[in-house]
Structure formats: structure tokens, C-alpha cells
Amino acid sequence: MDKPVMPGADDAMPVRSPEAAALLAELEQLRATILHDAAPLLARFEARAGGAHPALTNLAHYLVLRHHDIRPLQRRLMRLGLSSLGRAESRVMPTLDAVIAALHALAGKTCLTAAPDEQSFFAGEMRLNQATDTLFGAPRPHRRNRIMVTLPSQAAQDADLVMALARAGMDVARINCAHDDAQGWRAMVGNVRKAGLAVGRDLQVLMDIAGPKLRTEAVICDPADARLFPGARFRLVAHGAPHTGDGIAVAAGVSAPEIVTRLRVGDRVSYDDGKIGGIVEHAEDGEAVIRVVRARPKGSRIKPEKGLNCPDTSLGLAPLTAKDEADIATVIACADMVGYSFVSRPEDIDLLDAALARYPRADAPLGLVAKIERPDAVKNLPDLIARAMPRGPFGVMIARGDLAAELGFERMAEMQEEILWICEAAGVPVIWATQVLEGLVKDGVPSRGEMTDAAMAARAECVMLNKGPAIGEAVALLDRLLGRMEDHAFKKTPTLRALTAW
Structure with missing residues (x-):
């Protein structure tokens, strides 16, 4: 037939x-x-x-x-x-x-x-994989994404805590040099190295130098529990003691006078990762009065040692402080990579390299992680990448807290995507940072939104968790979640593994 x-x-x-x-x-x-x-x-x-x-x-x-x-x-x-x-x-x-x-x-x-x-x-894909391995070490068998954990102060004395984090899935330990001291940092690094030997993995250490602190200092409130609502005003003072009066119930000193002296009427000011948003209403004689345009429904209080962001203001601050330059000696001796805050221009990388050159390093070159936290850093990102590329292992951290406060919360989701795309085009690994699984880390229970955010973080090469009472549980959960997402997507490409739910 x-x-x-x-x-x-x-x-x-x-x-x-x-x-x-x-x-x-x-x-x-x-x-x-x-x-x-x-x-x-x-x-x-x-x-x-x-x-x-x-x-x-x-x-x-x-x-x-x-x-x-x-x-x-x-x-x-x-x-x-x-x-x-x-x-x-x-x-x-x-x-x-x-x-x-x-x-x-x-x-x-x-x-x-x-x-x-x-x-x-697929050569570009291979370049990114190689750059990621060079910066963060070899991946786990079940996931390509690395997990970074910010160590608490107790990690200097509690070797069991560090061991538990390593067993749960930590790949990179982050030490925030804004806290503790060189003796404590060395003890933390020692515990990380011992834990790595015990679990048979080469755990990496990132030491994050503090950079200029843009924070509130002394705060005075009248009454003592004064809360700010939209329409209220508060005062920032460049020098001397803060003072209330003239219809203003809350005032605060600042860690750097430029935060106040360079403000102009109409500039935006954000407090504590956007918990309060305001507009400069008056600025002269080393003082600035800010009118609140956004606050929590029950009002927000100004407290000492909380972050300030001034997205419209050129503060003119160098990204390296005298403290940073002193801390670099310990960073060179102990860390695998340095986290660089406040970097905005290619010349800022030259500034860091000049400081690092004072402490020669005999073994592998110190990796560099540029923290992208200001609009200038976003704008100059391609040139920052070009300047950093020849110096050795390099990565980018999306510091989503500061960046959201600087760019505005509406643009944050869009901008983190664009940073991921630019870095992938350049073969640069990315760290997804700030408040990942924050509810789980602090309270032991994640929200649905946090779980979705953590799953979306799988498109980055590394995901950072902050310290908290339930950090061990958060590392273990993230380890499992990233392993499952590995089967579903690579970067922004869905990969069609067989489904089993239907």
C-alpha cells in the first residue's frame, strides 16, 4: 500500500x-x-x-x-x-x-x-561561570548560586555557630567592618577556615569595609516618644547638640556634616531604608528642616545610629575613610575579597587599589566586590566594570536597601533587573543583598513575599543573608530553595524540566 x-x-x-x-x-x-x-x-x-x-x-x-x-x-x-x-x-x-x-x-x-x-x-556564559568560581569558590553539586551570610559578633567566640552555618550551606562568610574590631575579625576568620576544613569545602571570606557613615547620631525628642507623621517636620544639625523648638519636636545630629551643609531646599531625605521620607523645607547655618511626606501608618520615630540617604545631593565624600585605610591591613591578611561601599566612579577603584598597595599580598589577588548603592554607581556601572576587570576577581553587590532609598522604591524592582542584565553581559557575578528572608532570620517565620523574593534571587550568582536568631534555619531553607530553582531557570531563561505535580 x-x-x-x-x-x-x-x-x-x-x-x-x-x-x-x-x-x-x-x-x-x-x-x-x-x-x-x-x-x-x-x-x-x-x-x-x-x-x-x-x-x-x-x-x-x-x-x-x-x-x-x-x-x-x-x-x-x-x-x-x-x-x-x-x-x-x-x-x-x-x-x-x-x-x-x-x-x-x-x-x-x-x-x-x-x-x-x-x-x-556559549562563551559568555562560560566567562561568567569562571568569574563566579574565581570569586566565590567552587559551587555545590546541587546549585550554582552561592549563599553569603553576615556573621554576628558571637561568631568570634562561638565556633559551633560558624560550623552549623557551614553545614547548613553557607559558602561565603561576610564580616561587616563597621562593627567589632580586628581581633574579633581575625577570630571569626579562624572559625570560618576551621569550619571549611571540617566540611571539606573552601569557604570564602568577604570583609566589608565601612565607608563613610551617613547616619543619625544624638537624637532629642519633645515629648520623648514623639512620632512623625506626614506633614510633621524634623531638624538635622551639622555641628553641636540637636535642639527642638519653633514647632519642631524632633532633632538629630549627623555622622558627617556634609549630610546637612550640602542639602538644598527641595532635596529628598530618606531615613532608615525609607521608613521616613521627606523634603528639605529650609536649609542654612548648618541646619536643615525636613518635612515628612512618608511615614508608617502609626508614625515613625527618629533614633540614633540609623541610616540617612540624600539621593538629590552631591555630598562630596570620599569612599575611603581613615578607619577604612587602617582596617585594610587586616582585610589583606585575612580576607578573600573586600566589599567596597560608596563606590561611584572608576577613580574610586584607583583609590582603593592605592590603599591596598601599601600592604603587599603574596598569594592570590584580593577579590573586589563593588556595592552598588547610589544613583551615580548605577549610572557609572559599565565604566566601573571596565576599570575593575583587569585587576583580578570582581563582583557587584546590589545593596537593595540603600539603593531603594536613593532611587525610590518604585524603581527598585526595575533597576535590580537592569543591573543583573548589565553584569551578565560583562561576565560579572552579582550578589543579591538586603532583607532576604528577613522575617525568617529574625522571627523564625518567612512571609510569602520573602519566599518569592528569595526564589527570584536565584538569578544572581550569590544571595546574602543578614544575621539574626534564626540564621541557621534561613541558610538551610535557602539552600533547598536555590537547589530547586536551579532546575527551573538559568538567569532569566526558563529551563523545562519535567513537571511532577500534574
């Missing part, structure tokens, strides 16, 4: 698609435009880095690509079963070349350039 003939199953020549031909012309023009427009950007990056680097080439291509709105183009590509370019972060030109080769075939034309092979197509 003759086999049935399916429509289109004869020996006819391939159908030449007019739509494919049109798309091919559009993609080839886009490719040429990217190469042309990226040239000056790439020259700037290479000048910063002191030479060429494939990751910087891809970063320049990605930035130019993202200056085009290609959404209509994406839909037309999807309909033909082709890549929509939506996962081109680590491979801009390989993705374009692969799609162009496929369009040549659909259009019935000869492609003079071969489609990229598997190795060259």
Missing part, C-alpha cells in the same frame, strides 16, 4: 519566505549599527581596562542593542520559530549571527558567514 503523502512532504524546493527576507535585511542592518555605534563605547572601556577583553566587547554591544526598542522585531522572529534575542545578554553577536544564518536558510539565500558553533555561542 502506498504511504499517504503529507502536505509539503514532496521533493519540491524549499519555500522562500518573503517575510524571512525582510527580517534578514532588518537584522543585518541592526548588526551593522551595533558594531558601528559600539566602537567609541568600546574604545572608552578598553582605555579604562588598559586593553581589549571579550567581555567588554560584548558589554558594549549589549548596551547599544538595548538603546533600540526591538519589541516589534521580537514578535516577528518568534512567529518564525526563531530566537527573539531576549536572552542575548552574554552573547549579543553570536545570537544575532545565529538568527541571521537561520533567516538566510528561510529566505533561500546563501549565508557567507557560518553560524556560531556551540563553544563560541
Whole structure:
């Protein structure tokens, strides 16, 4: 019996698609435009880095690509079963070349350039994996994401606590140099090294130098429990004792006078990660009066030692303080990487390197983690990456608390995505930080929103937990959660493992 003939199953020549031909012309023009427009950007990056680097080439291509709105183009590509370019972060030109080769075939034309092979197509992905391993050490068998834990002061005396964290899944121990002292830090590092030997893993140590403190100091309230609501005012004082009066019931000193002396009328001020938001109403003679525009429903109190953010104000503060420069001697001797607060410009990396050069290091180079916490750091991120790339292991921390206070909470979710994309394009590992599983860490019970946030954090290379009474339980939960998410997604690409719930 003759086999049935399916429509289109004869020996006819391939159908030449007019739509494919049109798309091919559009993609080839886009490719040429990217190469042309990226040239000056790439020259700037290479000048910063002191030479060429494939990751910087891809970063320049990605930035130019993202200056085009290609959404209509994406839909037309999807309909033909082709890549929509939506996962081109680590491979801009390989993705374009692969799609162009496929369009040549659909259009019935000869492609003079071969489609990229598997190795060259995934080279950017490999660069990111290698950079992550170099900075954070080898991954666990069941997850690529690392878990970083901020050690409490008791970790200096309580070796069992550090051991429990290592057994639960900690990969990197973070020491906040704003607290404790060199003797305590050395004891913490010693306990981390011992725990690493015991569990058979090379645990890494990040020492986070404090940078300039933008905080409240002495606070005076009249009455003593005064709470601030929208419409109320409070006073910040650059020098001397804070004082109330003139209809103002709350006043505070500040850790750096520039927080007050550089404020101008209309500038925004945020207190304690946005618990209070205000606008400068009056500023002169070393004092500033801030009118509250946002506070908690039951009111908010101003307390000492809480953070201040001034997103509209150029404070002119150097990212390294005298304390930081003294602490660097211990960091060099003990840590695998240094966390750099307040970094905003490429020149800030030169400043740190000059301080580090005073304490030569014989073994592996000290890794650098740039904390992105101010609008200037976001704006200058590509140039920061270019400047840091030749110096050794490098990563970026999205300091979401300060960044949300600086950019505004509405933009934070959007901006953390963009930082992830830029860093992936450059092959730079990212730490997702601030209030991850905070309810679980502090109270032993996570919220649904925190669990979703932690799952979304799997797109970063490392997730940071803060210290708290239930930190061990949080590490163990995050270890399991990240392991499960590993099966579902890589960065922003869903991976379709078999489902078992249906």
C-alpha cells in the first residue's frame, strides 16, 4: 500500500519566505549599527581596562542593542520559530549571527558567514561561570548560586555557630567592618577556615569595609516618644547638640556634616531604608528642616545610629575613610575579597587599589566586590566594570536597601533587573543583598513575599543573608530553595524540566 503523502512532504524546493527576507535585511542592518555605534563605547572601556577583553566587547554591544526598542522585531522572529534575542545578554553577536544564518536558510539565500558553533555561542556564559568560581569558590553539586551570610559578633567566640552555618550551606562568610574590631575579625576568620576544613569545602571570606557613615547620631525628642507623621517636620544639625523648638519636636545630629551643609531646599531625605521620607523645607547655618511626606501608618520615630540617604545631593565624600585605610591591613591578611561601599566612579577603584598597595599580598589577588548603592554607581556601572576587570576577581553587590532609598522604591524592582542584565553581559557575578528572608532570620517565620523574593534571587550568582536568631534555619531553607530553582531557570531563561505535580 502506498504511504499517504503529507502536505509539503514532496521533493519540491524549499519555500522562500518573503517575510524571512525582510527580517534578514532588518537584522543585518541592526548588526551593522551595533558594531558601528559600539566602537567609541568600546574604545572608552578598553582605555579604562588598559586593553581589549571579550567581555567588554560584548558589554558594549549589549548596551547599544538595548538603546533600540526591538519589541516589534521580537514578535516577528518568534512567529518564525526563531530566537527573539531576549536572552542575548552574554552573547549579543553570536545570537544575532545565529538568527541571521537561520533567516538566510528561510529566505533561500546563501549565508557567507557560518553560524556560531556551540563553544563560541556559549562563551559568555562560560566567562561568567569562571568569574563566579574565581570569586566565590567552587559551587555545590546541587546549585550554582552561592549563599553569603553576615556573621554576628558571637561568631568570634562561638565556633559551633560558624560550623552549623557551614553545614547548613553557607559558602561565603561576610564580616561587616563597621562593627567589632580586628581581633574579633581575625577570630571569626579562624572559625570560618576551621569550619571549611571540617566540611571539606573552601569557604570564602568577604570583609566589608565601612565607608563613610551617613547616619543619625544624638537624637532629642519633645515629648520623648514623639512620632512623625506626614506633614510633621524634623531638624538635622551639622555641628553641636540637636535642639527642638519653633514647632519642631524632633532633632538629630549627623555622622558627617556634609549630610546637612550640602542639602538644598527641595532635596529628598530618606531615613532608615525609607521608613521616613521627606523634603528639605529650609536649609542654612548648618541646619536643615525636613518635612515628612512618608511615614508608617502609626508614625515613625527618629533614633540614633540609623541610616540617612540624600539621593538629590552631591555630598562630596570620599569612599575611603581613615578607619577604612587602617582596617585594610587586616582585610589583606585575612580576607578573600573586600566589599567596597560608596563606590561611584572608576577613580574610586584607583583609590582603593592605592590603599591596598601599601600592604603587599603574596598569594592570590584580593577579590573586589563593588556595592552598588547610589544613583551615580548605577549610572557609572559599565565604566566601573571596565576599570575593575583587569585587576583580578570582581563582583557587584546590589545593596537593595540603600539603593531603594536613593532611587525610590518604585524603581527598585526595575533597576535590580537592569543591573543583573548589565553584569551578565560583562561576565560579572552579582550578589543579591538586603532583607532576604528577613522575617525568617529574625522571627523564625518567612512571609510569602520573602519566599518569592528569595526564589527570584536565584538569578544572581550569590544571595546574602543578614544575621539574626534564626540564621541557621534561613541558610538551610535557602539552600533547598536555590537547589530547586536551579532546575527551573538559568538567569532569566526558563529551563523545562519535567513537571511532577500534574
